[in-house]
Each structure stands twice: as structure tokens, then as C-alpha cells.
Amino acid sequence: xxxxxxxxxxxxxxxxxxxxxxxxxxxxxxxxxxxxxxxxxxxxxxxxxxxxxxxxxxxxxxxxxxxxxxxxxxxxxxxxxxxxxxxxxxxxxxxxxxxxxxxxxxxxxxxxxxxxxxxxxxxxx
Ligand SMILES: [Zn+2]
Numbered sequence: 001x002x003x004x005x006x007x008x009x010x011x012x013x014x015x016x017x018x019x020x021x022x023x024x025x026x027x028x029x030x031x032x033x034x035x036x037x038x039x040x041x042x043x044x045x046x047x048x049x050x051x052x053x054x055x056x057x058x059x060x061x062x063x064x065x066x067x068x069x070x071x072x073x074x075x076x077x078x079x080x081x082x083x084x085x086x087x088x089x090x091x092x093x094x095x096x097x098x099x100x101x102x103x104x105x106x107x108x109x110x111x112x113x114x115x116x117x118x119x120x121x122x123x124x125x
Pocket of ligand 1 (some may be wrong): 018019020021022023076077078079080081
């Protein structure tokens with residue numbers, strides 16, 4: 001869905017709103033970076049969450065069908081939604097998308113973990 005922002009401030013940018021409730025307070029819980037050459041079958045995947053980084057060559061979940069992609073998983077302070085912000089390269093375009101997921105948090109903000117494994121199936125189109 002189209003990301004919705006609340007205003008713009010030259011010092012802070014624009015606040016992204018929760019796609020489920022429209023709340024302002026979205027927390028970055030997991031960041032994934034996908035890097036590859038055009039149409040390559042393999043590349044570099046880096047995931048950062050809970051103070052840990054993992055790297056592999058698995059491009060499953062890359063929001064770009066052909067190039068680089070970035071996924072930021074966001075939890076909402078005002079509702080139980082976990083959404084994902086995708087930034088993807090397609091040809092010469094950089095596309096931004098915000099999707100709701102089937103994921104949920106299993107514990108407090110200090111102990112974030114996904115109840116489900118992050119998979120393409122967990123992300124609603
Ligand atoms: Zn929300």
C-alpha cells in the first residue's frame with residue numbers, strides 16, 4: 001500500500017504512519033539488506049535485529065525482483081501490527097512500499113522477537 005506520512009520537517013523528515021491504525025510511533029525491529037547484481041541468482045543478504053547481525057546469500061524476501069532491496073520491519077506502539085517498509089530498485093526507479101504482515105511481537109519492546117519466522121508468506125500483498 002502507499003506509505004502515508006504526517007507532514008514534513010526539514011530537520012527530521014516526515015513521520016511514517018502505521019498502516020493499520022494510523023499511529024505515529026513505529027519502532028524499527030529488524031532491518032534486512034539485499035544486494036546483488038542485476039538479475040543475479042545470488043547476492044548478499046544482511047539482517048540486523050536485537051543487537052545481532054547475520055549474513056548469507058539467501059535472497060528470498062528481497063523486495064526487488066531484479067536488484068537491490070531494503071526491508072525495515074516496524075512494530076506499532078498503538079496497535080499490535082507489524083508492518084514492513086520496502087525500498088526496492090527496479091530498473092532506474094527506486095520504489096517505496098509499506099505492507100502489513102501476519103507477524104506479531106511475542107514479548108515486550110525490550111525483548112522483540114517475531115512470533116512467526118519472517119517469510120514471504122507472512123507479508124500481505
Ligand atoms: Zn498501529
